[in-house]
Amino acid sequence: MLTIYHCLLFEFKQWYQRRVRGVLRGKVANAMSHAPPPPKPAAEMNIVEITQYNKIPSQISYDRWWLFTWFVMVPVTIATGINAWIVENEHLSHEPPEYIPYDHLTQRSRPYPWKDGKRSLFHHERYNPIPGEGYSWKPLKEDDE
Numbered sequence: 001m002l003t004i005y006h007c008l009l010f011e012f013k014q015w016y017q018r019r020v021r022g023v024l025r026g027k028v029a030n031a032m033s034h035a036p037p038p039p040k041p042a043a044e045m046n047i048v049e050i051t052q053y054n055k056i057p058s059q060i061s062y063d064r065w066w067l068f069t070w071f072v073m074v075p076v077t078i079a080t081g082i083n084a085w086i087v088e089n090e091h092l093s094h095e096p097p098e099y100i101p102y103d104h105l106t107q108r109s110r111p112y113p114w115k116d117g118k119r120s121l122f123h124h125e126r127y128n129p130i131p132g133e134g135y136s137w138k139p140l141k142e143d144d145e
Contacts, residue, residue: 031063096127099134106131 035057042050108131111117118130125137 027063027067030060031067033060035060096129096135099129101132101134 038045038053039049045053112120114121118133120128126135129135
């Protein structure tokens with residue numbers, strides 16, 4: 001029974017690979033093609049012929065955007081996410097800068113309606129200073145004895 005299962009799985013895998021290759025080959029060929037000239041001048045064509053002719057360039061455009069999405073934009077999005085993760089991990093590895101109480105950065109016309117009124121709604125203890133007080137997060141000091 002195990003060998004029949006493996007044979008069926010292998011056949012399905014081969015069929016799937018042929019199917020994917022065929023679809024991709026068709027999409028690439030279609031995306032690289034140009035719309036043929038109209039069979040007759042637009043003034044002599046009825047609405048059905050015009051509609052049928054206009055489907056050709058739209059299919060070409062669809063295939064171009066489909067290929068662009070999956071083979072350009074998805075890898076670029078993944079690469080951008082990896083880059084952001086690397087840069088953010090490097091940024092988080094060091095301590096925040098020393099707090100300097102600049103008045104123009106901490107102007108409040110009235111306190112916030114939550115908690116103590118000094119922390120914003122998305123306040124983070126380590127990265128957002130409290131106006132007039134500084135950072136409320138203190139790093140753990142390891143005793144080197």
